[in-house]
Amino acid sequence: MKRIARLGSGFIGRFYADSLHGQRSKDKIVSIYARKEENAKKFAADYGCEHWTTDMEEAIARPDVDIVCISLPNYVHEAAVMLCCKHKKAVMTTKPLGRNGEEALRMLRAVEEAGIFNGYLEDLVYTPKFIKAYESVKNGALGRILWAKSRETHPGPHSDWFWNIELAGGGCILDLGCHCVEIGRIFIGKDIKPIEVMCWADTQVKPIEAEDHAIGLIKYENGAIGQFEVSWTFRGGLDLRDEVMGTEGTIWMNNFLRTGLEMFTTGKGADYVAEKAESNTGWLFPVGDEINDLGYNHMFTDMFNSLEKGVEPRETFYDGYVVNAVLDAAYKSAKSKLWEPVKLEVWRGQEGLTKPSTLVDYDADNYLIKEEMTHYGAKKVILKNKKTGAISEKILE
Numbered sequence: 221m222k223r224i225a226r227l228g229s230g231f232i233g234r235f236y237a238d239s240l241h242g243q244r245s246k247d248k249i250v251s252i253y254a255r256k257e258e259n260a261k262k263f264a265a266d267y268g269c270e271h272w273t274t275d276m277e278e279a280i281a282r283p284d285v286d287i288v289c290i291s292l293p294n295y296v297h298e299a300a301v302m303l304c305c306k307h308k309k310a311v312m313t314t315k316p317l318g319r320n321g322e323e324a325l326r327m328l329r330a331v332e333e334a335g336i337f338n339g340y341l342e343d344l345v346y347t348p349k350f351i352k353a354y355e356s357v358k359n360g361a362l363g364r365i366l367w368a369k370s371r372e373t374h375p376g377p378h379s380d381w382f383w384n385i386e387l388a389g390g391g392c393i394l395d396l397g398c399h400c401v402e403i404g405r406i407f408i409g410k411d412i413k414p415i416e417v418m419c420w421a422d423t424q425v426k427p428i429e430a431e432d433h434a435i436g437l438i439k440y441e442n443g444a445i446g447q448f449e450v451s452w453t454f455r456g457g458l459d460l461r462d463e464v465m466g467t468e469g470t471i472w473m474n475n476f477l478r479t480g481l482e483m484f485t486t487g488k489g490a491d492y493v494a495e496k497a498e499s500n501t502g503w504l505f506p507v508g509d510e511i512n513d514l515g516y517n518h519m520f521t522d523m524f525n526s527l528e529k530g531v532e533p534r535e536t537f538y539d540g541y542v543v544n545a546v547l548d549a550a551y552k553s554a555k556s557k558l559w560e561p562v563k564l565e566v567w568r569g570q571e572g573l574t575k576p577s578t579l580v581d582y583d584a585d586n587y588l589i590k591e592e593m594t595h596y597g598a599k600k601v602i603l604k605n606k607k608t609g610a611i612s613e614k615i616l617e
Contacts, residue, residue: 221246222524225279225309227300228291229254229263231378232314236291236341237267239516247524253279276300281307287337287527288312293381294319294389301327305334312339312523312533316398316547317540319389324544325565328537339523339533340540344372344399344460344475345406346515346522353464353471357407363468364576368407369447370400371461373454375498376426383428391430393421393550396450401543402535404438404446407464410539411569413441414546414562421554425453436550439559443575457498457505475513481506538568586612 224240226233226249240247251271254260260272273279280288280303290300290313297313304311311331317340318324331338344350357365377395381387388394405414421434432453438446460475487501507513519535526533545564553560582588586603589611593599599616 221248222286222527223248223250223284225249225251225253225282225285225288226263226269226291227253227276227279227288229259230291233263233291234266235511235514235516236289236314236520237263239511239520240289241267242511243517243521244524247520250284251279251282277303277307280304280309285309287524289341290314291341293379293387294394295381295387298323298327302330305330305336308334308336310337310527312337312341313537313540314341315343315402315540316389316394316544317537318544319394321541321545321548321563323389324537324541328541328566331537337527338537339526340535340537341519341523342399342402342535342539342543343515343519345402345535346518347475347513348515348518349473349475350403350462350515351518353462353473354406356471357464357466361469362464362466362471365408365444365464365466367445367447367463367465368404369449369463370403371449371459372396372399373449373451374458375455376432376452383426383430385428385430388430390547390551391421391423391428391434392432392450392452393419393434393436393554394547395452397434397436397448397547397550398540398543400448400450401438401446401546402539403462404448405539405542408440408444408446409442409569410542412444412573413564413567413569413571414438414446414542415441416559416561417546417549417553418559419550419553421551431554434550434554436553438546438562441570441573455498476507477505479505479507479513481508538566541566 229252237249249267249269252260252263252269253273253276257274260274264272287310288304292300301311317327416439417436419436421431423431424433426432433451436448457477459477462473464471483504483506485501511517523533546562549560549562580588582603586605589602589604591601601614603612
């Protein structure tokens with residue numbers, strides 16, 4: 221059993237609490253911190269929490285707390301993490317780790333110097349579909365990964381601070397792109413260095429200073445490409461889709477907007493349907509088990525099992541730092557309209573990789589471009605001559 225101090229009683233905090241109490245059925249929230257007294261009291265009552273407070277350090281410092289779970293606004297993450305370091309408390313925090321790479325690096329260095337367990341709560345790399353897809357990629361079903369694309373779009377976040385560029389640190393790139401970047405990193409390989417980013421971003425709809433729509437490309441040292449599409453202007457609900465393509469195959473995933481469960485209702489008796497659903501009438505697409513389908517259950521199981529075994533979880537503050545560094549380059553590119561380098565003061569992966577050769581031997585004289593079966597039953601190969609470079613085709617018997 222792990223005893224948890226929860227920091228934050230809002231939208232994501234309640235998702236977390238449902239999973240924390242439900243997945244392993246033995247972990248317990250023993251302290252809740254919220255900035256408003258009424259919110260702390262309500263959360264404590266709803267989740268049977270014996271202690272509530274509006275003093276963050278009081279919640280963290282309690283002797284009965286084994287681990288601190290942070291789901292606070294972005295601008296409070298660093299202060300909360302530093303208090304965990306001060307009191308030598310294991311910590312896990314929601315995404316993004318920081319508002320920028322510098323903030324994330326300070327937190328990474330602090331937890332490592334304090335010698336405390338640190339987990340990065342990136343739920344979308346723990347969804348059942350992602351876990352299954354990654355196992356196939358890891359086992360080589362797709363061959364060498366060439367391209368990983370991730371999309372997250374919806375009508376916008378729930379709380380006021382998200383819309384304030386100073387408090388949040390950015391707009392939809394930081395809020396949603398952090399998911400997409402980490403999804404791509406894992407498919408391509410966490411030890412493969414992201415080297416530069418090209419990004420378009422704009423404020424198309426919302427009366428805010430931050431961007432509400434963006435598209436970016438991330439170039440990796442081995443020649444692979446990551447792509448993200450993010451928006452706070454998408455109408456129709458929460459759209460989570462991933463694609464990964466390799467030399468031997470492709471995976472497509474639709475995590476949320478089309479779930480395999482469809483329902484029509486006039487709205488009579490209808491209430492909550494799914495996160496960021498815009499309507500409760502007409503044709504709807506409910507989610508069978510929202511907490512599980514969004515990855516929270518697998519995520520917290522990994523965190524607590526790793527803590528008990530004394531090993532790192534799959535996602536640590538280091539991963540959060542790399543993601544922040546990539547997003548810093550995206551913001552810079554959106555302004556410069558140029559490819560911008562990813563600046564990583566700390567890199568723990570491979571170095572000096574080059575793009576693999578595209579040349580595949582067919583025979584002594586030719587490289588293979590493509591092999592196919594035609595609709596009329598003939599097997600055909602497209603070849604490139606090794607000496608002359610001439611392209612030819614050959615029908616096989």
